[in-house]
Amino acid sequence: MDLLETRELRYFVTVAEELHFGRAAERLGMAQPPLSRAIQQLERRLGVPLLERNRRGVTLTRAGEVLLHEGRATLDAATAAARRTRRAASPGNRLVLAVKSGADHELLRKLLDAHAAEPDAAEVEVLLCGIGEQERLLRDGRADAALVHLPFDCLVARHATLVG
Amino acid sequence: MDLLETRELRYFVTVAEELHFGRAAERLGMAQPPLSRAIQQLERRLGVPLLERNRRGVTLTRAGEVLLHEGRATLDAATAAARRTRRAASPGNRLVLAVKSGADHELLRKLLDAHAAEPDAAEVEVLLCGIGEQERLLRDGRADAALVHLPFDCLVARHATLVG
DNA sequence: GGATGTTACGGTCTCCGTAACTATG
């Protein structure tokens, strides 16, 4: 299966967000023509129309909506890959735990203590964040784990066990 | 920040799996020199050594291990993006539910009935698979949802609600 | 006629393969 390049996904996601080739090209720091060609090539390679070029701008097809979602996820994964790889090489090398600001500090304390008691426990850095922010932090690699409530819609990745 | 191209990740993952530039190049259908250069460039761009070139082959650094894992995830995401986008455009457009072979048929029946009763319910295609296979199917887009037991280590993505 | 997206064309830069080089056991 032909793989999508991250450059192409970045282009498509920008166009899909702006719904306007001109503004998208500006955001990307490039001219419209190569952007237009890249999208056409993407549609040809997938064999699927992604945009409807109407009078007055652009609309996403159903397939385009799906690629917008999946493309964002892929770009986040690439960003996370770079970030976590760099972090793995840095001496600090702490596990980043995303905790929303209003969380139960009692529970957090217990968790961290229990984790610290385990053998070979990694050092944990607590990253306080807004309420809806945890998923994003996990997706793009700024965090490695998060404290969430079940049911959680879309657990993205978990990189280490905090408690057994 | 998002500097990693899919091509580079494919190269690195192959080398990391083979731990041998020659065999990796062969698997990739290319010559060793451009592969060697691509990896060097990747290390330069990340500012992190990924491989230790020892006498007698190659070893992964800690950062290399992380990039192997994250790179696979990114490549899977790209594959899933292409697959789901193509599927979204096909007329059938069914939701694929991965169910491991030994699963409870009674429960499955109830779930499917409950789902079918919802308004605007998508048609569901049940994909029977082996026991450890569900995560992989979700990751690379061959399935959109899966029936799993909690605790589930690494929920990757959920694309539609089957039951409320 | 102005705004928006698409071809046309030419230059540049990247990527690849062959061949020569280095290092190690």
Place this chain on the structure above:
DNA sequence: CATAGTTACGGAGACCGTAACATCC
């Protein structure tokens, strides 16, 4: 001296920007 990885070098292809074109209000 055989094996594995890296430079050196030249060519083919990809990508981009400018300019000209098509279409729709």
